[in-house]
Amino acid sequence: MDANPSADIDDVSPRLRFLAGVKVGVGLASAAFVLAVTFGALARAEGWGVLAPIVCSLVVFSGSAQFALAAALAGGGGIPTAIMAAALINGRFIPMGVAVAGDLRGGRFRRALEGQTVVDGSWASAHLGDGRFDRWKLFGATAVQWPAWVAGTALGVLVAPPEKLVEALGLDLVFPAFFLLLLIDELRRSRMARVAAGLGASIAAGLVFVVPAGLALVGASVAALLGLRGGDSGGGEAS
Template sequence: MGAPTLTSSPALRAGVRDAVPFAAAGFVVAISFGISARAAGMPALAAIAMSAFVYAGSAQFAAVAILAQGGSIAAAVIAAMLMNARYLAMGLSIGPSLHGGRLRRALEGQSVVDASWALASRGEGRFDRHTLFGSSGLQYLTWLAGTVVGVLAGAALPHPEALGIDVVFPAFFLALLVGELRSAEAEAVAVGGAIVAVVLGLLAPAGVGILAASAVALVGLRRPRA
């Protein structure tokens, strides 16, 4: 019997199944993004394309917030890049679990988002790439679909804050964080990163706190010597 293919992998199917709650939450948040993007004056096609190619909720919201306040496109791009700085730490941790040369690993790494990274984690720096692909694929579809709904039907929907959608994102990340607190070291890194992110979030431009918190998270990549 031959080796299982990617599409027949039990881990891939498990990744899809485990991602359902996060994909559902992402769909709701993506509707909010679509509404916010249109309210900020972003063309419908541009908002949908942003979700299709950027696929990073916090970065997209940061960019839209800057545009809504009259900021430049360059400022919005810089803020989005800073918000995505956390993927540096996540990419370094998951890199050894991806397959192939640099180009293939870079392509596989495009599937890393917060929930898929957490669901693929097996502890001790190990990740299941099939779980990563399955969970991220489902979330991508619902994120894109939610954006389309928000962009096209946003005028007929209540404002996101009126429905309490603005609390979905914090709850989403809190659920991911709780799942990763498996050791005293992880708890210390989480607390340190949270303090840095909150303090700099109040004092510095958007995204700087995330960048600094990502640097704190890199501590978690260190392995104690025997």
């Protein structure tokens, strides 16, 4: 394997690198579309109306943040609490953006615009190693995911299946299942993540008896401050 996979990246045309990103993005977009249909349908069922879920997907373009927003609102936490919950989840894009910033081009406005393509799957697929990223692959992967996410949301909103059908198909379980998958992925990575998850669950379990579920969600996020203590001290497990 090449010790420095980013060394020859400039020898490949931007078009080919963009198409490589599109190829990766197609698979990600397929999953995003299905998830977005569920978000649109459940947001409509929660009384968001027709336009609000679609605008949310256009602007936010983050499944985890949008699900947190919807879950907090459904739990009675109110708009400020819901926004706080979504912002806390989207806070992960700050270090991701810092990491990719060196490979973006142009002035401040152009770099800010290019930075909007930083989403989880695209960011991971564009990583070359040694702190380098293929910006064209990043663009290509996101170029197909964003319209798929918005289109899926629109379909979910317009179809708006009745509540009984949503329950029969198990769509009402997508919110908790989505976050459970994220949690499992984190738990496999480090011992500190497991400690933080346990503390967060304990905080939420205590708060849910005295405050709305949305506020309990925000309160539980205090456990994430454990991450400020640094990396995992327990080492990784063999896979």
